[in-house]
Amino acid sequence: xxxxxxxxxxxxxxxxxxxxxxxxxxxxxxxxxxxxxxxxxxxxxxxxxxxxxxxxxxxxxxxxxxxxxxxxxxxxxxxxxxxxxxxxxxxxxxxxxxxxxxxxxxxxxxxxxxxxxxxxxxxxxxxxxxxxxxxxxxxxxxxxxxxxxxxxxxxxxxxxxxxxxxxxxxxxxxxxxxxxxxxxxxxxxxxxxxxxxxxxxxxxxxxxxxxxxxxxxxxxxxxxxxxxxxxxxxxxxxxxxxxxxxxxxxxxxxxxxxxxxxxxxxxxxxxxxxxxxxxxxxxxxxxxxxxxxxxxxxxxxxxxxxxxxxxxxxxxxxxxxxxxxxxxxxxxxxxxxxxxxxxxxxxxxxxxxxxxxxxxxxxxxxxxxxxxxxxxxxxxxxxxxxxxxxxxxxxxxxxxxxxxxxxxxxxxxxxxxxxxxxxxxxxxxxxxxxxxxxxxxxxxxxxxxxxxxxxxxxxxxxxxxxxxxxxxxxxxxxxxxxxxxxxxxxxxxxxxxxxxxxxxxxxxxx
Amino acid sequence: xxxxxxxxxxxxxxxxxxxxxxxxxxxxxxxxxxxxxxxxxxxxxxxxxxxxxxxxxxxxxxxxxxxxxxxxxxxxxxxxxxxxxxxxxxxxxxxxxxxxxxxxxxxxxxxxxxxxxxxxxxxxxxxxxxxxxxxxxxxxxxxxxxxxxxxxxxxxxxxxxxxxxxxxxxxxxxxxxxxxxxxxxxxxxxxxxxxxxxxxxxxxxxxxxxxxxxxxxxxxxxxxxxxxxxxxxxxxxxxxxxxxxxxxxxxxxxxxxxxxxxxxxxxxxxxxxxxxxxxxxxxxxxxxxxxxxxxxxxxxxxxxxxxxxxxxxxxxxxxxxxxxxxxxxxxxxxxxx
Numbered sequence: 001x002x003x004x005x006x007x008x009x010x011x012x013x014x015x016x017x018x019x020x021x022x023x024x025x026x027x028x029x030x031x032x033x034x035x036x037x038x039x040x041x042x043x044x045x046x047x048x049x050x051x052x053x054x055x056x057x058x059x060x061x062x063x064x065x066x067x068x069x070x071x072x073x074x075x076x077x078x079x080x081x082x083x084x085x086x087x088x089x090x091x092x093x094x095x096x097x098x099x100x101x102x103x104x105x106x107x108x109x110x111x112x113x114x115x116x117x118x119x120x121x122x123x124x125x126x127x128x129x130x131x132x133x134x135x136x137x138x139x140x141x142x143x144x145x146x147x148x149x150x151x152x153x154x155x156x157x158x159x160x161x162x163x164x165x166x167x168x169x170x171x172x173x174x175x176x177x178x179x180x181x182x183x184x185x186x187x188x189x190x191x192x193x194x195x196x197x198x199x200x201x202x203x204x205x206x207x208x209x210x211x212x213x214x215x216x217x218x219x220x221x222x223x224x225x226x227x228x229x230x231x232x233x234x235x236x237x238x239x240x241x242x243x244x245x246x247x248x249x250x251x252x253x254x255x256x257x258x259x260x261x262x263x264x265x266x267x268x269x270x271x272x273x274x275x276x277x278x279x280x281x282x283x284x285x286x287x288x289x290x291x292x293x294x295x296x297x298x299x300x301x302x303x304x305x306x307x308x309x310x311x312x313x314x315x316x317x318x319x320x321x322x323x324x325x326x327x328x329x330x331x332x333x334x335x336x337x338x339x340x341x342x343x344x345x346x347x348x349x350x351x352x353x354x355x356x357x358x359x360x361x362x363x364x365x366x367x368x369x370x371x372x373x374x375x376x377x378x379x380x381x382x383x384x385x386x387x388x389x390x391x392x393x394x395x396x397x398x399x400x401x402x403x404x405x406x407x408x409x410x411x412x413x414x415x416x417x418x419x420x421x422x423x424x425x426x427x428x429x430x431x432x433x434x435x436x437x438x439x440x441x442x443x444x445x446x447x448x449x450x451x452x453x454x455x456x457x458x459x460x461x462x463x464x465x466x467x468x469x470x471x472x473x474x475x476x477x478x479x480x481x482x483x484x485x486x487x488x489x490x491x492x493x494x495x496x497x498x499x500x501x502x503x504x505x506x507x508x509x510x
Numbered sequence: 511x512x513x514x515x516x517x518x519x520x521x522x523x524x525x526x527x528x529x530x531x532x533x534x535x536x537x538x539x540x541x542x543x544x545x546x547x548x549x550x551x552x553x554x555x556x557x558x559x560x561x562x563x564x565x566x567x568x569x570x571x572x573x574x575x576x577x578x579x580x581x582x583x584x585x586x587x588x589x590x591x592x593x594x595x596x597x598x599x600x601x602x603x604x605x606x607x608x609x610x611x612x613x614x615x616x617x618x619x620x621x622x623x624x625x626x627x628x629x630x631x632x633x634x635x636x637x638x639x640x641x642x643x644x645x646x647x648x649x650x651x652x653x654x655x656x657x658x659x660x661x662x663x664x665x666x667x668x669x670x671x672x673x674x675x676x677x678x679x680x681x682x683x684x685x686x687x688x689x690x691x692x693x694x695x696x697x698x699x700x701x702x703x704x705x706x707x708x709x710x711x712x713x714x715x716x717x718x719x720x721x722x723x724x725x726x727x728x729x730x731x732x733x734x735x736x737x738x739x740x741x742x743x744x745x746x747x748x749x750x751x752x753x754x755x756x757x758x759x760x761x762x763x764x765x766x767x768x769x770x771x772x773x774x775x776x777x778x779x780x781x782x783x784x785x786x787x788x789x790x791x792x793x794x795x796x797x798x799x800x801x802x803x804x805x806x807x808x809x810x811x812x813x814x815x816x817x818x819x820x821x822x823x824x825x826x827x828x829x830x831x832x833x834x835x836x837x838x839x840x841x842x843x844x845x846x847x
Contacts, residue, residue: 026591111560197595199677199796226791230675233667239674
C-alpha cells in the first residue's frame with residue numbers, strides 16, 4: 001500500500017452521488033459534488049479567508065464564471081452576459097448562448113426542486129432568457145430581486161451541452177433527463193472518468209477549461225466507505241487524502257491527536273432546532289413554548305452530542321437581537337425555575353404528555369438530543385415518548401405538521417436571514433415551517449425585507465422578525481452545525497461552499 | 511434427471527407468482543412516501559404531487575400492479591431512485607459480488623468446519639470436541655461487524671498485511687472484463703494474474719469474517735450427523751468385519767452424514783447472500799444486501815421488489831441444485847423425489 005499518486009486525490013465519502021443531473025427527480029445532496037465540478041455556471045461566488053485562516057466562498061461577491069462579463073441594465077430590470085468566446089464543452093463543442101438558454105429553460109420547466117430553486121430568485125419563465133447573439137444572452141427580471149444574481153450561482157442553473165443532450169432526448173423525455181442522469185454533458189473544470197454507483201466516482205481534469213485557472217489535481221476519486229471507523233483508519237494510515245462525513249466524535253479525537261488535519265466551518269444560515277407545533281395544545285400558548293425553551297439542557301447537548309463541535313445558540317443577551325446577524329444565540333439557557341413558573345402560569349403546572357419525533361436518518365445527533373430533552377422535561381412533569389421516524393418517512397411526517405415536539409434542521413443555500421425566515425417561519429406554511437407557525441405581523445416583516453432595497457431598512461426589518469422569533473419561540477434553536485472535513489497535512493486549498501460538498505478546483509497536494 | 515429438473519422448475523412457478531404479488535403489496539404497505547422523500551430538500555406540496563405523478567404513484571394499486579407485471583414480462587425491473595440506476599443493472603453487478611464473497615466464505619468455512627466436526631464426532635468429549643465447541647460458540651456469538659472491524663484493525667491498521675477495506679479492488683487496478691461477474695475467475699480467464707491476486711487480497715478479510723460466523727452451524731451439524739451415523743448398525747457391522755477405520759469414517763459414515771450437512775449448507779448460503787449487510791458495510795463491499803436495505807430505508811420500491819424476486823430465483827435454483835446433489839450422494843433420495 002502506498003499513498004495515492006501526487007496528482008490524484010482519493011476522497012472518502014459515506015455515500016456517493018445517485019445522479020449526475022441536478023435537475024433529475026430524486027437527486028440527493030450527495031450528487032451536488034458531481035454536478036458542481038462537472039458543470040460551469042454563468043456566475044459564481046468569490047472567495048474569502050476567515051479569521052482562523054480557513055477558506056470559504058463569499059456570498060457577497062458575485063463573479064463571472066462562464067460569462068466573461070455581466071452588466072445589469074441601468075434601470076435594473078435585466079442583466080446581459082457576454083460568454084467566453086474560447087470556452088468549450090468536454091466534447092469540444094463551443095459554448096454558445098443557445099446552450100445557456102436551453103439549460104436555463106430546462107431549469108425553470110422540468111418541475112420539482114430545480115424549478116423551485118430558480119423561482120426563489122424570481123426566475124420563472126423561459127421568456128426571461130433572451131439570446132442576443134451567439135455569445136450574448138440577456139435575462140429579463142420579473143421584479144427587482146436581490147436573490148436573482150446569487151441564484152444564478154448556485155448548483156441548479158448549470159450550463160449543459162444542449163446539442164449533445166438533445167441528441168439523447170426522446171418524445172417522452174424532451175429534456176434528456178434519463179440520459180443526463182448517468183452521462184456528462186458539461187464543460188466544467190472536471191469531466192467524468194468513471195462512475196460505478198454505490199462504489200466509486202472518478203473525475204479527470206478538463207485541460208481545455210477556460211473559466212478559471214487550471215486546477216492542480218489531475219484526477220479525483222470519490223470512494224464510498226460506509227463504515228466511519230474504516231474511513232478513519234484509512235486516513236490515519238495515509239491511504240486516503242480527504243475524508244468528508246466525519247462523525248463529531250472522530251473529529252474531536254483527531255483534533256486532539258493531530259493524526260491528520262480537521263477543518264471545521266460553520267454551516268451558513270442553518271440551525272439544528274427543536275420545533276413545537278403551534279396549532280396543537282398546549283404549544284399554542286407562548287408561555288408553554290418559552291417554558292420548553294428554558295428547559296432544554298443546552299450545555300449537555302453541546303458536550304455529549306456534538307462534542308463541542310458547534311456554535312451554541314443559547315445564552316444570548318437578554319436584549320437580543322443586538323444585530324441583524326442570522327443565526328444568532330437566543331436569550332434562553334437552562335433555567336428550570338423559570339420553566340416551572342411559566343408552565344404554571346399557562347395552567348399546565350402539573351405537566352402533560354407529549355411526543356418527541358426524530359429523524360432516524362440523523363440519529364447520531366437527534367437521538368441523544370431527544371433523550372437529554374426527555375429527561376429534562378420529566379423534571380417539569382412533562383412526560384414524553386420518543387418517536388423514531390425512518391428517513392424516508394420523516395419529511396412526510398413533517399408535512400403533516402402534527403408532531404408536537406420534533407428535532408430537525410433546516411439550512412438555506414442563499415445566505416440571507418429573510419430567505420431563512422421565508423421558508424422556516426412564514427405563514428405561507430412551507431414544508432420547512434414544521435411548527436405550522438402563522439403570525440401575520442411576522443409575515444409582513446419578512447415580505448417587506450424580501451424586497452427592501454435600502455440596507456438600513458433591511459437590517460431594521462430583520463431585527464424585528466428575529467425578535468419575534470425569540471419571544472414567540474415556535475422553533476428553539478439548539479446550535480449551528482459545523483461541517484468537518486478531514487484531510488492529510490499536505491492538502492491545501494480546501495474551500496467551504498454553501499452546498500457543503502467539495503470543490504475540487506482549488507485543491508492541491510504538496 | 512432432466513425430468514426431475516423440469517418438474518422442479520414447473521413447481522416453482524406458483525411460488526414466483528406469489529413472490530411477485532406479495533412483494534408488490536408489501537412495498538406499497540410500507541410507511542413512507544417516496545414522492546415526499548425524493549422531492550428533495552425544498553419541496554412544495556405541488557412539487558411532491560408532480561413527482562408522485564411522474565412515478566405513477568397517483569394511480570390505483572391494481573393499475574400500478576399491471577404496469578409492474580407488464581414491465582417484468584419485458585425484463586424491466588424499473589429504476590432505483592436512490593442510486594439512479596436500472597434495477598436490473600444494479601442486480602447484475604451486485605449479485606456476483608455477493609455470490610463470490612459468500613461462496614468463498616463457505617468454502618473456507620467448510621474446509622475448517624467439516625474436518626473439525628468429523629474429528630469431534632469420533633472422539634466425543636475429547637479436547638478436539640471441546641475445541642470444536644469453543645470455536646463454533648465463539649464464531650456464532652461474535653457479531654460479524656465486530657469480527658470484521660477487529661480483522662481490519664489487526665490486519666490492516668496495525669500490521670498492514672491486508673489492503674485497505676475499499677471494496678472489491680484496490681484503486682490501482684481496474685475491474686477485469688466481465689464474463690461471469692466474479693472478479694477472481696474473470697481476471698484469471700483474461701490472463702491477468704496480478705488483478706486476480708489483488709482481488710483475492712481484497713476478498714480475504716470479508717470472506718474470513720463470514721466464514722468465522724458460519725463455522726458453528728456447519729461444524730455442529732457435521733458432528734451431530736456423524737455421531738448418529740457412527741452409532742448406526744451398519745457401521746458396527748463394518749467395524750466387526752474389520753474394515754479400515756479411515757474407510758468406515760470417510761466412505762460409509764461421512765457419505766451418509768452428508769445429507770443434513772448439505773441442507774445446512776444450502777440454508778446458510780441463501781441466508782448469507784442477503785443477510786451479510788454488516789460485512790458489506792464494514793468492507794465497503796458493493797453487495798446486494800446493503801443495496802436492498804438502503805432501498806428499503808428510502809422506500810424505493812423498484813429495487814426492493816427486484817431484490818426479493820432475485821433472491822427468490824436464487825433460492826429456487828439453489829434448492830434445485832441441492833436436490834440434484836442429494837440424488838448423487840444418496841440414490842434413495844432421487845427415487846423418492
